[in-house]
Amino acid sequence: MKNAKIIVGVSAGIAAYKAVELVRLLVKEGAEVRVVMSANAGQFVTPLTFEALSGHPVYHNLFDAQNSMEHIRMAENGDLLVVAPATASTLAKMAHGLADDALSCLHLAFKGPLLVAPAMNEGMWGHPAVKENIALLKSRGVEFVDPEDGELACGVIGPGRLADTAVILDKVRSYFNPRDDLIGIRFLITAGPTHEAIDPVRYLSNPSSGKMGYAVAERAKARGGEVVLISGPTHLKPPVDVDFKPCKRADEMNALVQEHLADCDVLVMSAAVGDFAAEKLEKEKIKKHGDEGLVLKLVPTVDILLEVAQRNSGKLVVGFAAESQNLVESAFEKLKKKNLDFIVANDISAPGIGFQSDSNQVTIIDREENMEHLPLKPKLEIADLLLDRILTRLKRP
Numbered sequence: 001m002k003n004a005k006i007i008v009g010v011s012a013g014i015a016a017y018k019a020v021e022l023v024r025l026l027v028k029e030g031a032e033v034r035v036v037m038s039a040n041a042g043q044f045v046t047p048l049t050f051e052a053l054s055g056h057p058v059y060h061n062l063f064d065a066q067n068s069m070e071h072i073r074m075a076e077n078g079d080l081l082v083v084a085p086a087t088a089s090t091l092a093k094m095a096h097g098l099a100d101d102a103l104s105c106l107h108l109a110f111k112g113p114l115l116v117a118p119a120m121n122e123g124m125w126g127h128p129a130v131k132e133n134i135a136l137l138k139s140r141g142v143e144f145v146d147p148e149d150g151e152l153a154c155g156v157i158g159p160g161r162l163a164d165t166a167v168i169l170d171k172v173r174s175y176f177n178p179r180d181d182l183i184g185i186r187f188l189i190t191a192g193p194t195h196e197a198i199d200p201v202r203y204l205s206n207p208s209s210g211k212m213g214y215a216v217a218e219r220a221k222a223r224g225g226e227v228v229l230i231s232g233p234t235h236l237k238p239p240v241d242v243d244f245k246p247c248k249r250a251d252e253m254n255a256l257v258q259e260h261l262a263d264c265d266v267l268v269m270s271a272a273v274g275d276f277a278a279e280k281l282e283k284e285k286i287k288k289h290g291d292e293g294l295v296l297k298l299v300p301t302v303d304i305l306l307e308v309a310q311r312n313s314g315k316l317v318v319g320f321a322a323e324s325q326n327l328v329e330s331a332f333e334k335l336k337k338k339n340l341d342f343i344v345a346n347d348i349s350a351p352g353i354g355f356q357s358d359s360n361q362v363t364i365i366d367r368e369e370n371m372e373h374l375p376l377k378p379k380l381e382i383a384d385l386l387l388d389r390i391l392t393r394l395k396r397p
């Protein structure tokens with residue numbers, strides 16, 4: 001990051017102390033760092049600390065007569081603005097264009113890319129107002145490093161803890177040294193759940209959010225890969241510039257996979273494909289009849305990975321396994337049965353990880369039975385680690 005001009009915006013949260021380490025590491029990597037603080041951030045860490053570490057005066061007082069135009073000067077001299085930690089209040093100001101302290105004024109004056117790392121109590125993080133402000137900022141192209149799950153300053157365990165400094169640092173690095181190690185590699189990625197209709201208003205499905213598959217697609221694209229993303233119904237926005245193929249049923253997903261398989265180098269099957277569908281799709285809505293129950297006959301859906309294995313496609317194939325017991329044994333069995341190069345297994349009985357979460361804790365097993373238990377990490381990071389392993393295997397003679 002030699003000569004990268006980075007502005008670090010610090011707002012008033014307990015996690016402000018972590019910004020001290022972030023500034024120190026950025027300086028160590030050769031960046032020229034300026035710090036701007038919100039009106040109350042000084043309640044947590046003094047400007048002097050940041051001044052000593054960055055080697056530059058810290059902008060924190062909007063009404064300092066000597067420095068009245070500092071937000072303009074500083075904004076013109078930065079390549080990237082990193083707001084860490086961003087409190088709920090700072091996010092709201094940024095989303096709605098308020099400018100009543102040094103940080104919020106600088107934010108409006110700054111024309112470059114923005115990276116925001118929020119940190120707050122889990123209730124605040126889950127509040128619709130915060131979610132809407134984040135959605136608004138994302139729609140303007142602001143990038144986020146989401147908070148982690150963990151023990152919060154308020155004693156509660158949940159999402160809201162500022163992302164690890166190493167994760168923020170990595171994201172900052174990627175602005176100045178974008179990774180392009182996947183150029184020329186074609187990925188076919190499936191994500192999300194499937195829906196198997198029972199009648200016109202009901203279907204069988206599962207709680208998969210699609211986040212893991214979308215994360216793999218986002219990172220593969222960002223690192224230069226070509227990506228076809230086949231997705232069951234989710235609430236997620238497809239990553240920019242991926243070739244997006246939506247579908248609902250397992251047989252539709254299968255048809256898309258088989259259609260695109262020949263043109264890919266790597267198949268990543270992260271979709272939670274439903275194993276059963278109703279034998280008969282009722283044309284009209286099924287009516288209830290008093291206390292009478294309903295008996296549905298279910299039939300198995302097509303096993304997409306098994307079909308791929310039977311075609312002996314010669315592609316590098318990655319499967320996923322969501323297990324509630326005997327994680328390693330069951331995952332390993334699937335790896336063999338479906339002739340996979342890797343299987344990514346996660347324990348769905350553990351709270352706070354898996355389907356709907358932004359983080360996950362997975363074990364990656366390869367065909368030689370090498371096993372890696374990864375710690376709890378954001379799905380984007382897991383995606384990068386998985387892509388690293390795929391790349392290594394592709395490069396093997």
Ligand code: CTP
Nearest residue numbers: 269270271273301302303304305319320321334
């Ligand atoms: N998969 C598939 N086609 C299906 C079902 C699953 O291709 N009809 C893929 C998933 O995308 C995932 C892997 O297979 O990569 C999961 O293996 P699977 O044996 O189907 O897992 P479960 O459905 O969880 O199986 P079980 O209920 O036996 O644990």
